[in-house]
Amino acid sequence: MSTSGPREEYGKLLEEAREKVKSGEGRARVLVGTATCGVSAGALKIKEDFINEIQSKGLDADVVEVGCMGHCYAEPLAVIAKPGFPPVCYGYLDDGLVHRLVEDFLAGDDPSYEYALAALERNDVFPTFEDFPRGVYEEKLILENCGYIDAYDLDSYIARDGYGALAKALSGEPRAVLEEVKAANLRGRGGAGFPAGIKWEASLNGGDSEKYVICNADEGDPGAFMDRSILESDPHLVIEGMILCAYAIGAEKGYLYIRAEYPRAVGHVQQAIDRAREKGLLGTSILGTDFNFDLEIFQGSGAFVCGEATALVSSMEGKMGMPESRPPRLASHGLRGKPTILNNVKTFAYVPFIINRGADWFKGIGTEESPGTAVFSLVGKVNSTGLVEVPMGTTLRQLIFEVGDGLRDGKEFKAVQIGGPSGGCLPESALDVPIDFDSLHEAGAIMGSGGLVVMDENDCMVAVARYFLEFTQHESCGKCTFCRLGTKHMLDILNDICRGEGDPETLNLLKELAEDVRDGSLCNLGRTAPNPVLTTLKYFMDEYKAHIEEGCCPARVCRDLILFYIEPPRCSKLCNVCVGSCPTEAIFTRDDGLKEIDQEKCVKCNNCLKACPPEYNAVIKLSPPVLPPEKEKKAK
Numbered sequence: 001m002s003t004s005g006p007r008e009e010y011g012k013l014l015e016e017a018r019e020k021v022k023s024g025e026g027r028a029r030v031l032v033g034t035a036t037c038g039v040s041a042g043a044l045k046i047k048e049d050f051i052n053e054i055q056s057k058g059l060d061a062d063v064v065e066v067g068c069m070g071h072c073y074a075e076p077l078a079v080i081a082k083p084g085f086p087p088v089c090y091g092y093l094d095d096g097l098v099h100r101l102v103e104d105f106l107a108g109d110d111p112s113y114e115y116a117l118a119a120l121e122r123n124d125v126f127p128t129f130e131d132f133p134r135g136v137y138e139e140k141l142i143l144e145n146c147g148y149i150d151a152y153d154l155d156s157y158i159a160r161d162g163y164g165a166l167a168k169a170l171s172g173e174p175r176a177v178l179e180e181v182k183a184a185n186l187r188g189r190g191g192a193g194f195p196a197g198i199k200w201e202a203s204l205n206g207g208d209s210e211k212y213v214i215c216n217a218d219e220g221d222p223g224a225f226m227d228r229s230i231l232e233s234d235p236h237l238v239i240e241g242m243i244l245c246a247y248a249i250g251a252e253k254g255y256l257y258i259r260a261e262y263p264r265a266v267g268h269v270q271q272a273i274d275r276a277r278e279k280g281l282l283g284t285s286i287l288g289t290d291f292n293f294d295l296e297i298f299q300g301s302g303a304f305v306c307g308e309a310t311a312l313v314s315s316m317e318g319k320m321g322m323p324e325s326r327p328p329r330l331a332s333h334g335l336r337g338k339p340t341i342l343n344n345v346k347t348f349a350y351v352p353f354i355i356n357r358g359a360d361w362f363k364g365i366g367t368e369e370s371p372g373t374a375v376f377s378l379v380g381k382v383n384s385t386g387l388v389e390v391p392m393g394t395t396l397r398q399l400i401f402e403v404g405d406g407l408r409d410g411k412e413f414k415a416v417q418i419g420g421p422s423g424g425c426l427p428e429s430a431l432d433v434p435i436d437f438d439s440l441h442e443a444g445a446i447m448g449s450g451g452l453v454v455m456d457e458n459d460c461m462v463a464v465a466r467y468f469l470e471f472t473q474h475e476s477c478g479k480c481t482f483c484r485l486g487t488k489h490m491l492d493i494l495n496d497i498c499r500g501e502g503d504p505e506t507l508n509l510l511k512e513l514a515e516d517v518r519d520g521s522l523c524n525l526g527r528t529a530p531n532p533v534l535t536t537l538k539y540f541m542d543e544y545k546a547h548i549e550e551g552c553c554p555a556r557v558c559r560d561l562i563l564f565y566i567e568p569p570r571c572s573k574l575c576n577v578c579v580g581s582c583p584t585e586a587i588f589t590r591d592d593g594l595k596e597i598d599q600e601k602c603v604k605c606n607n608c609l610k611a612c613p614p615e616y617n618a619v620i621k622l623s624p625p626v627l628p629p630e631k632e633k634k635a636k
Contacts, residue, residue, distance in 0.1 A: 020159070027061060030050050031147070142346060212336075220306075376450045378454070415455045466494040469487060543555070576589075
């Protein structure tokens with residue numbers, strides 16, 4: 001153990017890191033976003049293009065891989081920071097634009113602002129992200145480093161005061177860390193919103209000297225990528241939060257439970273763990289003290305139910321990933337029967353800020369009962385998809401129409417699914433609901449882990465409910481009857497409705513089943529699985545009735561309830577585009593030269609509607625099929 005204190009040990013690391021960063025300040029830098037979102041859009045090739053262009057011109061510039069900048073709609077992305085100019089972010093990059101930026105900006109002094117998204121610092125020439133509505137509403141805490149530091153470089157994290165909270169905590173008593181987290185009312189960001197400090201205190205008082213800290217990064221919600229992006233972009237922030245938790249409760253061992261489908265996140269976190277050990281921030285005698293704590297990665301196999309705490313622990317113990325009845329809680333009887341703290345990636349990421357800046361500062365953000373910020377993956381029919389962070393209390397309207405820049409193609413908003421597959425579908429009348437744990441619960445939705453899917457007028461809410469229920473039914477572990485059989489029966493009813501075979505009486509049965517599954521299931525997967533059904537029944541009953549009573553899908557989504565047909569008077573005899581687009585040869589030319597669709601062959605793939613030239617965009621139509629006589633009579 002070192003004779004100097006943790007602040008002194010940290011001071012040496014901080015000085016080294018800042019000297020390293022300072023040594024590169026005179027060089028131009030190109031930061032290429034290579035999180036999974038960027039890689040899928042071709043960012044690795046963009047990085048190589050920058051390197052090749054810079055080398056071919058003999059320029060003195062560094063090309064650095066960084067994480068997700070949040071503006072996923074504009075991938076691939078890069079930031080060019082050249083001395084004498086404000087750092088500028090460029091999006092929608094291709095090899096031609098890379099060539100131009102290197103030649104005009106790096107080799108010359110023309111920043112090519114016409115291709116820029118925004119500057120990153122205030123200047124007199126070009127607006128920053130803060131000048132746009134998104135920047136007005138966003139308040140980045142745990143995302144502030146994402147996309148702007150090298151996730152592989154520990155020094156770049158330390159240079160921004162990373163691990164300073166750990167040094168501060170190790171200079172005091174463990175209890176002080178616990179009390180600060182309790183005072184901040186940090187609520188778990190994994191979905192339930194349970195106060196982290198209360199959970200930590202229960203583990204501290206668990207009465208066993210051996211304790212564990214686990215980070216839940218088993219992010220299985222469709223369309224959710226918050227945890228993955230944070231681990232790929234700023235892994236040391238999460239690691240520091242876990243170390244602080246371990247110090248508060250007296251744990252010496254921790255695990256990051258990351259799904260194996262996140263290879264980049266696994267690689268970044270493993271390298272971060274190795275570098276932290278080398279610097280004396282993990283392992284034995286951390287920062288010269290007698291505190292010991294080490295981490296390792298456990299890769300999950302992708303079962304959605306393993307996002308539930310007891311199922312996750314069971315899988316780590318080599319057993320089937322199935323939930324267990326509680327109590328006892330994990331805080332007193334968790335991994336290997338020992339007191340265990342299990343929190344989400346985002347929950348741990350807030351802890352260094354709370355220790356550094358204090359509970360009062362944290363409570364000054366957000367709402368009284370839900371302090372801090374909320375991180376969302378904003379996806380669906382919204383213009384500016386990506387990773388966003390806003391203060392708790394921001395409304396859904398502000399998030400979708402200001403931060404997300406509204407809906408694509410001028411479509412009308414219909415609903416937003418918040419909280420993942422177990423969340424609720426909220427209509428336009430709920431857009432002014434503030435985003436916090438309690439308000440969303442009252443509206444019939446949940447905060448969840450942060451997935452948010454925006455839907456427009458072309459989405460069928462019955463089909464949406466069926467989609468999410470199909471996912472949760474497939475992911476059910478089958479342990480309890482309500483979830484195993486109840487969700488299957490509900491799904492059968494929704495399938496019948498989407499085929500036009502529903503009956504008005506089944507709606508009451510569907511609602512009763514949903515409530516029974518909600519009230520009787522063992523774990524939160526089963527208890528929240530009916531949320532999409534209950535909220536669509538509550539807010540979109542007219543669509544259910546249209547499917548059942550009128551035999552039509554108002555959004556023209558459910559295939560069994562629509563027909564494609566061609567309006568002969570407007571069809572060009574010379575155009576054969578629709579014929580060539582049909583994979584089943586359902587479209588043929590009649591004796592009079594006009595086109596017609598053979599309904600027996602038509603698989604309703606929508607290709608003909610997309611292929612029809614704009615000047616004939618009213619030729620191919622969608623309509624409900626002819627109702628059977630008994631339904632025709634009932635509808636009238």
